[in-house]
Amino acid sequence: xxxxxxxxAAQGLGPAHSGTSHHWAMTVSSCALxxxxxxxxxxxxxxxxxxxxxxxxxxxxxxPGLVTALFVIVGMIHFIKGTRIMxxxxxxDTARKVAIIVSVIFGWGVIAAAVFALAKMAFITVAI
Amino acid sequence: MADVNRGNRPLSPHLQVYKxxxxxxxxxxxxxxxxxxxxxxxxxxxxxxxxxSGPGAFAAADWVVRSWLGFLILAGSAWALWYHTxxxxxxxxxxxxxxxxxxxSRKSSWAVIVGSVVLTLFTLILFFIG
Numbered sequence: 552x553x554x555x556x557x558x559x560a561a562q563g564l565g566p567a568h569s570g571t572s573h574h575w576a577m578t579v580s581s582c583a584l585x586x587x588x589x590x591x592x593x594x595x596x597x598x599x600x601x602x603x604x605x606x607x608x609x610x611x612x613x614x615p616g617l618v619t620a621l622f623v624i625v626g627m628i629h630f631i632k633g634t635r636i637m638x639x640x641x642x643x644d645t646a647r648k649v650a651i652i653v654s655v656i657f658g659w660g661v662i663a664a665a666v667f668a669l670a671k672m673a674f675i676t677v678a679i
Numbered sequence: 680m681a682d683v684n685r686g687n688r689p690l691s692p693h694l695q696v697y698k699x700x701x702x703x704x705x706x707x708x709x710x711x712x713x714x715x716x717x718x719x720x721x722x723x724x725x726x727x728x729x730x731x732s733g734p735g736a737f738a739a740a741d742w743v744v745r746s747w748l749g750f751l752i753l754a755g756s757a758w759a760l761w762y763h764t765x766x767x768x769x770x771x772x773x774x775x776x777x778x779x780x781x782x783x784s785r786k787s788s789w790a791v792i793v794g795s796v797v798l799t800l801f802t803l804i805l806f807f808i809g
Contacts, residue, residue, distance in 0.1 A: 578774065581767045588764050592757065595723060596806045599744060599753075603737045606730045619727075626720065633713050661724055668727040675731070 573632060580629040584622075591622040611676025616669050623665040631658035702781075705788040709766040712759035719756025722749065757802050762795035 553560070564570045594615045598606055610616050634654045642650050699707075722744065729740035743749045769787050772778050778787050 578771065581771065585764060585768065588760060592760070592802055596802070596809070599806075603730055603734060603741075606737075610727065610730075623720065623724065626716075630713070630717065630720075633710075637710060637714065661720060664728050665724045668724070668731045671731040672727075 573635070577629065577632055580625050580632070583625050584629060587618065587622045587625060590618045594618050607672045607675055610669055610672040611674075616673055620666055620669050624662050627658045627662045631655055634658075700785070701788040701792075702784045705766060705791055709763060709770075712763040712766075716756055716759050716763065718752050719759070722752050722756075754799070754803060758795060758799040761798040761802070762791065765791045765794050765798075 598609050598615065601609060610619060631654055635651060638647055638650045638654065722740075726737075726740040726744050729736040744753070769778065769791060772787075778784060
């Protein structure tokens with residue numbers, strides 16, 4: 552038994568029953584990405600074209616590694632939450648649920664792959 | 680109501696003949712560029728994983744990155760990234776109730792389009808010179 556009025560239970564949540572948390576998460580991640588986007592473009596622009604050993608040594612350094620890790624992590628979380636809105640708009644019922652699950656698994660898969668590669672580069676670079 | 684002919688009357692404004700205002704075009708492009716960016720991030724992450732997987736894996740990914748297809752994906756991603764960034768900044772202003780009038784949203788639409796092209800050209804020039 553919940554000792555609150557129906558109005559109190561619904562207040563601030565809106566028709567989606569989740570309030571504005573999604574919108575706020577997109578606002579915060581978009582602000583972070585405004586800073587990360589130019590930084591990442593400079594990093595990746597420097598790295599493309601280098602031989603393999605130089606690529607590993609470059610991303611093994613703190614700044615290129617951190618910028619790339621943050622860009623992929625924040626970018627893919629922004630992507631998962633962004634595709635959710637698209638999925639809610641165009642898919643219904645089971646197709647919608649499957650699309651959301653695929654989007655979340657895919658997004659975290661990309662994050663894990665990038666973080667693993669960058670971590671390994673950092674460890675290789677420390678070793679040499 | 681009963682004598683309304685529902686069979687062959689024209690539908691207007693029909694989507695196929697309706698000329699979208701520039702603000703509507705820039706709005707849908709925000710969603711399209713955001714989703715299309717998945718191609719660029721996949722290529723870059725594949726390339727990074729290839730670098731730590733071994734010389735063969737890196738050579739394969741690096742060959743694609745340096746190919747004309749790789750250039751198309753990365754240059755396209757650079758534009759999509761700048762476009763989505765500028766359109767996103769505009770959304771932050773919209774959230775602050777700035778620029779919501781029809782005329783200012785029309786102007787900012789053109790600013791986003793022109794700005795994204797200029798920033799992409801600047802990025803490519805910097806990449807090939809620097």
